[in-house]
Amino acid sequence: MVGVPLTTLPGTPGADAPVHFSLDTTDVDEARAFCRRMFYGPLRVDPVGDRSGFAFHGDVVALGSITVGEISYGSDIRVAIADLETSYHVLAPLTGVLRSRHRGTTVLADQTRAAVYRPVGDIDLDWPGSCRLLSVKVERAALERELDAALDQQIVSPLLLGDSFNLTEAPGRTWMALVQLFFGELLRGRGLATQPRMAGRWRDMVVSGLALTVEHPYGEEPHGMRGPNRPRTVKRTLDAMHAEPWRPFTATDLAGIAGVGVRVLQESFRQHVGMSPLTYLRRLRLDGVHAELSRSDPWQVNVSEVAYRWGFTHLGRFAGAYRARYGVPPSQTLRERR
Known part of the structure; x- marks a missing residue:
């Protein structure tokens, strides 16, 4: 390749x-x-x-x-x-x-x-x-x-x-x-x-x-495709995470951005996104690391610095999460660029 x-x-x-x-x-x-x-x-x-x-x-x-x-x-x-x-x-x-x-x-x-x-x-x-x-x-x-x-x-x-x-x-x-x-x-x-x-x-x-x-029901009759609307609180939280995925957000930080309590935000995310806010943030960061490792020169970067740049501070947990998501260790993704 x-x-x-x-x-x-x-x-x-x-x-x-x-x-x-x-x-x-x-x-x-x-x-x-x-x-x-x-x-x-x-x-x-x-x-x-x-x-x-x-x-x-x-x-x-x-x-x-x-x-x-x-x-x-x-x-x-x-x-x-x-x-x-x-x-x-x-x-x-x-x-x-x-x-x-x-x-x-x-x-x-x-x-x-x-x-x-x-x-x-x-x-x-x-x-x-x-x-x-x-x-x-x-x-x-x-x-x-x-x-x-x-x-x-x-x-x-x-x-x-x-x-x-x-x-x-x-x-x-x-x-x-x-x-x-x-x-x-x-x-x-x-x-x-x-x-x-x-x-x-x-x-x-x-x-x-x-x-x-693409065909969609928004702006017209849903034709039986009605579903729960995504709240603005969820949208604000998603926008904040995508703007600064490396920022050390806590559940309390995200709830503050959304303007609701932690439990309310977690329930809203489970209903409208399918996972908790911090789980979504971790996947967003993993995808960012994967994309950067896939396109980087292995002689100029290493896995640790890319992981830190995307907000991962515990390299052991990061490596386990990366392997679970992509089926290979992060070092293998980087080596394949050679």
Whole structure:
């Protein structure tokens, strides 16, 4: 696997620095490990039938809250993914047809229709060797904040999104063209898209464009999709954690930001986010460490300094939590950059 920073990497968490990773392999285990590292840990890739034609190709660009990849396997495979938890996801075939099952709904995705995934519910994919697609991962909080801001109203978390959208009509056609242009420019390198400020704006356009493209019930009749609104207290707390994830927040600190008691905030988070505030903060920090280790030069940084920078002060507990989330120790993630 090759990981190529497209710009000079910044020294602080959250700064924009597009990074390109690529892999071509005929080894199923190597392809599986690449996809787990780029997208999700709880992911299975199993060839169907003859493996002789298996030839994985992956080009992936990671930029802050989004990850875009062009992926193909060369032979028929079956993919199983557990709950995405922290992300929304779109699969848009460039060739072939993908059969997708998610939350009781089957979608046939092709060049005319993209499949959309919420952060809850297992995903099963029948992926033929003829299918090459764009895989777009968007951080859960980023899309939810964008839709919340665009509509200026409280929304359900996770978002009540449709299972697919049309790619041949606006706005789906426009969003797909934007993603392809963004992805292509970053792969070619040396253009304006590789500059952090421009890349950050382009990333924001991808997120806001998706918020305006996917089907949702907000701003109109919910059609039976009603759910509890996410309180402003939860939103304020999420915004504070994403703005300064390395800050040593306590439960009392977060409750003070929200303007409610600790127990009230904890119950609100369990109801509307699915976990406690401090659990969410730990996952946010782990994702930040993982992203930084994945794109850093192992000769210039070490695991301890990255962990401290993201707010982890007990390295033993950090290492255990990291391994539980990603399936490998943090040092292995950094070594794979060599």
